[in-house]
Amino acid sequence: MTLRYLLDTSTVSAPVTRTPNEGVLKQLRLHGTECAIGAPVWHELVFGTSRLRAGARRDELETYLRTVVEPSFPILAYDETAAAWHGRERARLEAAGQTTPFIDGQIAAIAFSYGLTLMTANTKHFAPFRSVRLADWNR
Numbered sequence: 001m002t003l004r005y006l007l008d009t010s011t012v013s014a015p016v017t018r019t020p021n022e023g024v025l026k027q028l029r030l031h032g033t034e035c036a037i038g039a040p041v042w043h044e045l046v047f048g049t050s051r052l053r054a055g056a057r058r059d060e061l062e063t064y065l066r067t068v069v070e071p072s073f074p075i076l077a078y079d080e081t082a083a084a085w086h087g088r089e090r091a092r093l094e095a096a097g098q099t100t101p102f103i104d105g106q107i108a109a110i111a112f113s114y115g116l117t118l119m120t121a122n123t124k125h126f127a128p129f130r131s132v133r134l135a136d137w138n139r
Contacts, residue, residue, distance in 0.1 A: 004034040006111040007073065008120035009044045011137060012037055016064050027119075027137040035119070036074040038110035040103045045069065082109035089129055098128050108132045 014024040028035070045065055052058040078086075086109035093100060108129040111118040117133040118126055126134055 003036050003116060005119045006116040007035050007037050008107060009041050010121035011119045012069060016061060021138050024137045032072060036076050038076050038107050039078050040106040042075050076110050076114060078106045078110055082113040085109045085112050093128055100128055
């Protein structure tokens with residue numbers, strides 16, 4: 001199957017939240033094979049889980065990452081093409097007086113360079129980036 005979507009951390013995490021959004025779960029069931037995550041998202045997931053205290057919740061999340069996320073979604077690199085696009089966008093935004101989190105720029109750059117729609121619950125975080133298609137399965 002062809003990749004169509006790049007999942008942001010908010011979307012990948014949705015199934016393991018205390019009250020998962022049914023819309024997100026349905027879309028992941030329908031389109032999961034068309035989804036990937038970026039290396040910065042994988043970083044956020046591993047980092048967030050690793051900083052939790054040892055216990056049942058951490059074990060649950062580590063299992064989710066190892067048995068669901070890693071085998072289900074290709075992890076796309078922040079490569080030379082993405083880095084160049086990100087550098088140009090960051091300079092453009094800075095000149096306009098806007099700053100965005102560096103990791104959001106990396107994620108947007110991966111979506112742009114692979115031609116994927118960025119699926120996120122935080123569309124406003126990514127809206128400043130030009131030419132990145134955004135969607136939100138939470139709605």
